[in-house]
Amino acid sequence: MKNKIISLLLVAVTLLSGCGLRGDDGAVTGSMPEKGGTDGAKMEKGAEGNDNVYTKPEMKGEITVSAWYDEGYLSTAAKEFMVQYPEVTVTIHQFYDGSAEPSHESYRNWLNTKIMSGKADDIICTTSLPVRKYSDMGVFEDLSGFVSAAGELNDENFYMKALEACRDAEGRMYLVPYACSFETVNFDRRLVAEKMSDGWTVPMDGSRKSMSFRSAMSIARELVDATAKENAFMTMESCDSYMNRLLKDEIRKFIDMDTKKININTKEYIDLLNEVKELSSNRKYFAEDGSIDFYNDEYYFACRIDMDWQSAYYNLLPEGSDSHGVPLADADGNVFMSSGTCFGINSASPHKELAWEFIRFLLSDEMQSSPALYSMPVNRKGCEAYVRRNLQLYNEGNNANVDEKEAQRLLEQWMEQINKCDMFDPVISDYLWEENKNFFQGKQSAEDTAQILQTKVEQYFNE
Amino acid sequence: MSRRRTVIPVYMLSVSVLGFALFYLFPFLFSLFYALMDSPLNMQFAGLKNFVELLNNQYFMRGLKNTAVFMLVSIPLNMILSLAAALMINRLKRYRNTFSLVFLIPLVIPSATTAFFWENIFSRYGILNRFLDRLGITGFDWFQSRYGLGVIIVIFVWKNVGYNMALFISGLNNISSQYYECAAVEGAGGFWQFRKITMTYLAPTAFLVLIMTIVNSFKVFKEIYIITGQYPPDHLYMLQHYMNNMFLSLNYPRLASAIYILTVVIVLLIACLFRAENLVSENLSL
Numbered sequence: 002m003k004n005k006i007i008s009l010l011l012v013a014v015t016l017l018s019g020c021g022l023r024g025d026d027g028a029v030t031g032s033m034p035e036k037g038g039t040d041g042a043k044m045e046k047g048a049e050g051n052d053n054v055y056t057k058p059e060m061k062g063e064i065t066v067s068a069w070y071d072e073g074y075l076s077t078a079a080k081e082f083m084v085q086y087p088e089v090t091v092t093i094h095q096f097y098d099g100s101a102e103p104s105h106e107s108y109r110n111w112l113n114t115k116i117m118s119g120k121a122d123d124i125i126c127t128t129s130l131p132v133r134k135y136s137d138m139g140v141f142e143d144l145s146g147f148v149s150a151a152g153e154l155n156d157e158n159f160y161m162k163a164l165e166a167c168r169d170a171e172g173r174m175y176l177v178p179y180a181c182s183f184e185t186v187n188f189d190r191r192l193v194a195e196k197m198s199d200g201w202t203v204p205m206d207g208s209r210k211s212m213s214f215r216s217a218m219s220i221a222r223e224l225v226d227a228t229a230k231e232n233a234f235m236t237m238e239s240c241d242s243y244m245n246r247l248l249k250d251e252i253r254k255f256i257d258m259d260t261k262k263i264n265i266n267t268k269e270y271i272d273l274l275n276e277v278k279e280l281s282s283n284r285k286y287f288a289e290d291g292s293i294d295f296y297n298d299e300y301y302f303a304c305r306i307d308m309d310w311q312s313a314y315y316n317l318l319p320e321g322s323d324s325h326g327v328p329l330a331d332a333d334g335n336v337f338m339s340s341g342t343c344f345g346i347n348s349a350s351p352h353k354e355l356a357w358e359f360i361r362f363l364l365s366d367e368m369q370s371s372p373a374l375y376s377m378p379v380n381r382k383g384c385e386a387y388v389r390r391n392l393q394l395y396n397e398g399n400n401a402n403v404d405e406k407e408a409q410r411l412l413e414q415w416m417e418q419i420n421k422c423d424m425f426d427p428v429i430s431d432y433l434w435e436e437n438k439n440f441f442q443g444k445q446s447a448e449d450t451a452q453i454l455q456t457k458v459e460q461y462f463n464e
Numbered sequence: 465m466s467r468r469r470t471v472i473p474v475y476m477l478s479v480s481v482l483g484f485a486l487f488y489l490f491p492f493l494f495s496l497f498y499a500l501m502d503s504p505l506n507m508q509f510a511g512l513k514n515f516v517e518l519l520n521n522q523y524f525m526r527g528l529k530n531t532a533v534f535m536l537v538s539i540p541l542n543m544i545l546s547l548a549a550a551l552m553i554n555r556l557k558r559y560r561n562t563f564s565l566v567f568l569i570p571l572v573i574p575s576a577t578t579a580f581f582w583e584n585i586f587s588r589y590g591i592l593n594r595f596l597d598r599l600g601i602t603g604f605d606w607f608q609s610r611y612g613l614g615v616i617i618v619i620f621v622w623k624n625v626g627y628n629m630a631l632f633i634s635g636l637n638n639i640s641s642q643y644y645e646c647a648a649v650e651g652a653g654g655f656w657q658f659r660k661i662t663m664t665y666l667a668p669t670a671f672l673v674l675i676m677t678i679v680n681s682f683k684v685f686k687e688i689y690i691i692t693g694q695y696p697p698d699h700l701y702m703l704q705h706y707m708n709n710m711f712l713s714l715n716y717p718r719l720a721s722a723i724y725i726l727t728v729v730i731v732l733l734i735a736c737l738f739r740a741e742n743l744v745s746e747n748l749s750l
Contacts (some may be wrong), residue, residue: 027709117504138714139505349505356497432695445588449605457695464523 055150058354061310066359067115068126068343069108070097074179074363075375076401091359105129105427108222116140116347123130123350124359127176128341131426132463133258133336140346141175145186147357148174154364163338163379163419170259174424180376183419185312186217187323192224192233199227203325204289209414211330214246214306221304225286231407232287233301240281241438247273249425249435250332256429264453274440274447276417280439307446308389311376313411314395317403325414328415340374385409410418475745494725499720514721524722527703530613534684534702538617539677543669545621546628546673551662553629554636562631567626579690582619607692612700621686627680628673635669636662675734 015054071093079091096108115121135141163181221235255265281287291299315321328336330363346356369383378384388409396402440450502510518524553563585591586606593603606615643661685704692700710719
């Protein structure tokens with residue numbers, strides 16, 4: 002009896018080994034399915050030989066959307082969509098309901114459970130998700146076919162560089178942005194004017210070309226050195242945040258997401274940590290935490306990081322605090338937009354075409370011009386409406402009269418420089434933030450910090 | 465009557481067996497399905513590919529090695545210390561219960577409190593380093609250093625020696641004093657009595673203690689996780705870290721494969737132990 006059982010087990014193992022280990026022909030090696038992006042869409046060869054002629058699906062059925070938080074844009078769009086297509090139901094599942102904020106980790110766990118149980122929503126908003134990891138695992142559908150077949154997605158209607166910023170090196174596009182928020186660096190108008198009165202010129206031309214954080218801090222330091230004003234500091238960023246921004250400038254030097262090479266436990270990283278610590282303890286350049294009375298003291302921050310619209314407005318406001326604002330770039334000149342306002346379609350969704358129709362609706366002139374959209378639209382008409390709307394609000398609040406065409410022109414100059422989507426893994430960002438913070442709080446040395454991060458990130462990538 | 469005697473226990477056990485089957489056995493068998501797939505999203509049959517990849521994965525092998533080293537050191541150490549404690553307490557005529565309680569207290573302290581307590585001793589700015597500073601010795605983060613596994617062994621032994629000691633005390637009390645009296649009359653010394661009487665009749669208890677210590681040795685993952693997080697230093701990276709991280713990164717095929725390999729190893733180990741125990745019991749009954 003025992004021999005029979007052993008024989009049966011041996012036969013089973015041999016069969017399983019034979020089935021599972023075919024490698025060369027690739028038939029059963031667990032490789033990813035073809036990512037041509039045309040799995041779900043009804044793509045046909047066009048009459049003139051175009052590869053992607055899109056046929057609109059029957060507008061009937063239910064689609065679901067998952068998001069970290071819906072500020073109102075998604076639910077407004079869902080309502081409008083259902084009015085236009087009464088036989089379609091759009092259900093939004095948001096994780097954060099606006100009360101006590103849960104952690105992003107718990108949001109990822111919630112989403113992971115849905116994905117693994119096959120109950121993930123058709124459309125997934127990518128706020129705080131490790132997008133590249135999910136794309137590599139096949140969670141998202143390749144949308145490049147859908148995008149190229151959609152005739153309205155062109156440079157006339159959209160900021161195409163921003164739209165296409167989500168494309169990877171192989172041309173695949175797993176995400177589509179509905180908004181393109183980005184950061185800018187701005188210099189204190191008063192400090193700049195003071196230094197310019199000595200014949201100094203700001204080292205940038207009129208093209209408003211982007212600038213890296215390190216370059217901006219270099220100018221900020223010059224401004225602080227030149228001023229006689231008290232309470233003038235380089236930046237209001239904390240040393241953790243300062244370190245984070247310097248890292249982002251040159252992150253590929255330390256963490257290469259493509260090759261998965263990690264070079265954190267190096268002299269360069271350790272020197273960077275010490276450099277920031279030394280600088281942040283220099284009271285000439287950095288204010289001590291809690292030392293400034295923002296209500297009663299006059300203070301000057303030579304360089305400020307701000308968001309797109311607000312930065313544009315205060316740059317144009319004659320008595321505004323900011324001047325010479327440009328998009329924030331990395332050391333290679335890449336300007337990143339946030340991946341938190343992007344959508345992907347679940348590769349296992351049975352309603353991919355319908356989901357794509359809803360995304361197209363989110364990108365339409367009508368929805369992109371909606372007051373429910375609080376971020377910078379990626380649609381040109383939507384951007385114009387956004388500028389008009391916010392200008393009215395800001396001009397009323399500041400009793401000013403900033404010109405709409407000027408604001409539009411400035412923003413356009415900036416937005417045309419967006420060429421990347423920030424898809425850096427938020428899990429690794431959290432590790433960097435946490436360990437660097439431990440160093441700045443004096444809980445561990447720079448060497449220990451570098452070593453711990455090297456181990457953590459290597460394990461995360463290579464397990 | 466005999467049939468009724470069998471039926472009632474079967475009914476009473478069936479609830480427990482059903483629960484075990486529903487929440488442990490069936491999920492375990494179903495997870496084999498994941499182990500044979502390439503990805504839970506693609507669901508393409510991959511045969512034994514996951515197992516082969518696992519055995520070539522440096523982190524899985526590191527976890528396996530660290531777990532094996534930890535068990536090989538901590539289990540015998542724990543058993544020896546708990547037996548020694550049991551023998552000493554058994555000799556006491558007064559305050560026996562008090563001393564037993566002292567050893568049992570670490571067992572009831574929650575893992576988070578245990579981790580917090582030991583972290584305060586062995587961290588870079590912990591009590592031990594402050595003490596060493598006073599002696600002019602530069603301290604370091606013990607958990608990040610190569611002594612990290614040693615610290616974990618200390619934590620494990622501290623926490624579990626009381627439990628094993630209680631089992632050994634129970635086993636010692638079951639050995640009839642007549643054996644010792646006869647041996648003493650025959651002129652046998654203390655060491656001979658320990659070797660030939662105590663160790664022999666304590667064998668079934670020792671076997672139980674060994675099984676329980678093996679089970680408890682896997683639970684040390686809790687303290688390591690609380691102190692060092694999801695990605696600990698290399699020498700503290702246990703098999704459970706690998707499995708936990710595979711779960712969190714949705715890599716269910718790898719997780720299931722790791723579970724099956726671990727289960728096979730544990731089943732073989734326990735089977736060998738049971739065989740050895742049977743041989744010893746046969747000798748005892750002779």
